[in-house]
Amino acid sequence: MPPFELLTVIHVVFSSRIAGGERHCIDLANAQAALGHRVHVIGSAGSAVAGALAPRVTFHGLQLPLLRGWRVAALARRLGADICHGHLGPACKAVARAGGSTRIGTLHVGYKPHHHARLDGLVCVNRAQYDGLPKAEKQEASVIYNWAPERDTAARRQTDLRAELALAPGQLLVGSVGRLHVSKGMDLLIQGFKAHAPAEAVLVILGEGPDEGELRKLAGGDPRIRLLGYRSDVDAALKSFDLFVSPSREEAFPLAILEAMRAGCPVLSTATQGPQEMLAGQPARLVPVGDADGLGRAIAEELARLRALPAEDRALQYATKAYDRGDAVARTLGFYRDVMRRQAAQPQHLDDEEKAIIA
Incomplete structure (x- = not known):
């Protein structure tokens, strides 16, 4: 077991099928659960994502797309989430409403203010993404490269x-x-x-x-x-x-x-x-x-x-050390804790929407 306090982590991804961003979410959730963290994934009911998760990861399927942000916030609060981590734009927009937990988003595509501006931390998957962020967002962002999960052996x-x-x-x-x-x-x-x-x-x-x-x-x-x-x-x-x-x-x-x-x-x-x-x-x-x-x-x-x-x-050798799975998982967990520490050191001000959700 890792020599630090275990976290309750919720990943959010609303896709029905599995492509690159979804595969990253699935493998990250599975890796965190294997380290002993309490991991949940919120997605759409019937999504292929559910079948790809490890037994230690709990999937919560939302039947309808209505009020997803409010429902994600309520579920995160009920589960006692330390981290609520969104993958792809609609999920990040929903995670932004989950006041009370640390809200993280991964920029699998790119930064969009209406999806990402209200999050507490951003994971950039390349350096150009980070360089293109608004100045205020860079203070709460980190570049963590993805990796290529193994497929069906x-x-x-x-x-x-x-x-x-x-x-x-x-x-x-x-x-x-x-x-x-x-x-x-x-x-x-x-x-x-x-x-x-x-x-x-x-x-x-x-x-x-x-x-x-x-x-x-x-x-x-x-x-x-x-x-x-x-x-x-x-x-x-x-x-x-x-x-x-x-x-x-x-x-x-x-x-x-x-x-x-x-x-x-x-x-x-x-x-x-x-x-x-x-x-x-x-x-x-x-x-x-x-x-x-x-x-x-x-x-x-x-x-x-x-x-x-x-x-x-004809076969080639590539330098792929920068895309190591174990290192990326560890850096992601470290980023969670860095953002949590910064939040703990600052006074928290909830907006009216977040107050309504908590109420």
């Missing part, structure tokens, strides 16, 4: 994506992992690949989302392009990729890139906020954001470079 043992796709030994496989949403730029990837990738190359996209139908139309029946939907065996699939591509229009801290780095996969990414910092000094390539033609040309150039190398020499 049973699925990882069974997957051979190249065999599944019936690829010939010499075929090069380009892959991407992410939600099928305009922000992830999968349309740019498909356009660029169709225009410039060699005829024998294959593109696979792992993920689900609202843009799946449009992306299939964009692929136009090209047999080289496969949308495989949600997969729990991403870690194994990445080991089959010859080139990983992140085509996003915006990214704060893409876990998929960390997973590709862990797999030793060559990485090509758009120069969004997170990858610029993550890939600085790494053996990876950045291209301009939103340029389908430039992305396609870079894919063709990288595939030509890889084809010239023996297969055994």
Whole structure:
């Protein structure tokens, strides 16, 4: 057991499905519970998040989205929460109402005053986020990098994506992992690949989302392009990729890139906020954001470079010490305590809304 007082921590995330921010919330909650802290997660009833939590983490599902801030505040008060930690904008907005506990938010996407300004502390997932905060917010913020949680180990043992796709030994496989949403730029990837990738190359996209139908139309029946939907065996699939591509229009801290780095996969990414910092000094390539033609040309150039190398020499080694899970969990708990100490040293003034909740 850790040599300090255990905390009651509530994480809040309202997503029905699991993507990067949700995975981070789940793994952080599970890690804190494993250290002996009393951990709860508040989310939407029926959310996939509930099934991914460790047995020691208690899930509370809200049936309706009405008055979520008031309900989160009431539940945090009933559970005696020391920390109420929001993940993604709507959850952070609800956590801001939870007076009586220390209110933390993680900027999985970016700072928005109407979501984050009333929180007691902010976790930035990259340095650019911190540098862009209002001056007053920087005093209550810390940069703590995310990490890439391990995925399903049973699925990882069974997957051979190249065999599944019936690829010939010499075929090069380009892959991407992410939600099928305009922000992830999968349309740019498909356009660029169709225009410039060699005829024998294959593109696979792992993920689900609202843009799946449009992306299939964009692929136009090209047999080289496969949308495989949600997969729990991403870690194994990445080991089959010859080139990983992140085509996003915006990214704060893409876990998929960390997973590709862990797999030793060559990485090509758009120069969004997170990858610029993550890939600085790494053996990876950045291209301009939103340029389908430039992305396609870079894919063709990288595939030509890889084809010239023996297969055994294509895997890369990345410096990933900064993204250590244990260190990030410890720093997060330390940040909680720092904010709590600062709060204890200052007189507390509740606004009318917080007084009403307490009453």
